[in-house]
Amino acid sequence: QLQLQESGPGLVKPSETLSLTCTVSGGSISSSNYYWDWIRQSPGKGLEWIGSVYYSGSTDYNPSLKSRVTISVDTSKNHFSLKLSSVTAADTAVYYCARRDCGGGTCYSSRGWFDPWGQGALVTVSS
Amino acid sequence: DIQMTQSPTSLSASVGDRITITCRASQSISSYLNWYQQKPGKVPKLLIYTASSLQSGVPPRFSGSGSGTDFTLTISGLQPEDFATYYCQQSYSTPLTFGGGTKVEIK
Numbered sequence: 001q002l003q004l005q006e007s008g009p010g011l012v013k014p015s016e017t018l019s020l021t022c023t024v025s026g027g028s029i030s031s032s033n034y035y036w037d038w039i040r041q042s043p044g045k046g047l048e049w050i051g052s053v054y055y056s057g058s059t060d061y062n063p064s065l066k067s068r069v070t071i072s073v074d075t076s077k078n079h080f081s082l083k084l085s086s087v088t089a090a091d092t093a094v095y096y097c098a099r100r101d102c103g104g105g106t107c108y109s110s111r112g113w114f115d116p117w118g119q120g121a122l123v124t125v126s127s
Numbered sequence: 128d129i130q131m132t133q134s135p136t137s138l139s140a141s142v143g144d145r146i147t148i149t150c151r152a153s154q155s156i157s158s159y160l161n162w163y164q165q166k167p168g169k170v171p172k173l174l175i176y177t178a179s180s181l182q183s184g185v186p187p188r189f190s191g192s193g194s195g196t197d198f199t200l201t202i203s204g205l206q207p208e209d210f211a212t213y214y215c216q217q218s219y220s221t222p223l224t225f226g227g228g229t230k231v232e233i234k
Contacts, residue, residue, distance in 0.1 A: 047214060049223040062222040110221045113161040113176040120170060
């Protein structure tokens with residue numbers, strides 16, 4: 001079945017750029033039925049949507065992070081990536097990648113549900 | 128942004144109880160509402176999508192209802208493995224947003 005796995009440094013210094021990659025296995029990232037998303041969860045807190053990418057490369061970001069976020073897709077490697085610049089301690093969180101299933105039909109940029117999720121990657125921002 | 132408000136924030140219940148969690152959207156989201164379960168240290172798991180559709184493999188004791196601004200997740204016959212935190216999430220418009228969570232604890 002489809003699996004997602006986050007990878008990247010677990011420790012990032014303040015003001016630097018957080019970089020994570022989500023590798024998709026068991027299925028193709030090049031499907032019109034899905035978006036590929038990043039979500040984070042700060043320690044002991046709730047869930048925050050960071051943004052998404054479509055296989056075509058089109059993206060959508062949370063306005064609260066938009067000035068610092070870049071999400072990209074590499075269909076040849078079947079993975080997608082997150083970059084978050086100018087990080088602070090407030091960016092310390094578990095970062096999840098997830099597939100957003102549009103359920104068939106036209107896949108509007110906001111539609112669908114997250115399933116499956118990656119295992120999550122804890123990223124700590126500290127000097 | 129659409130704000131999602133869950134209530135209660137926590138509840139205590141016994142095995143076998145029927146419980147209901149409420150999620151309210153700050154504006155109408157039609158039926159674009161999903162529910163997830165998260166256990167400590169684990170990945171969120173999809174339970175219900177588009178307000179009332181049960182995800183494959185999820186026990187039928189879980190059910191969802193609602194449309195517009197008010198939604199409910201019901202667990203009929205709480206099992207030991209159901210003690211967890213539950214989140215709602217709207218997919219009506221971006222930015223996609225989640226409720227703050229409801230923690231279901233053992234009484």
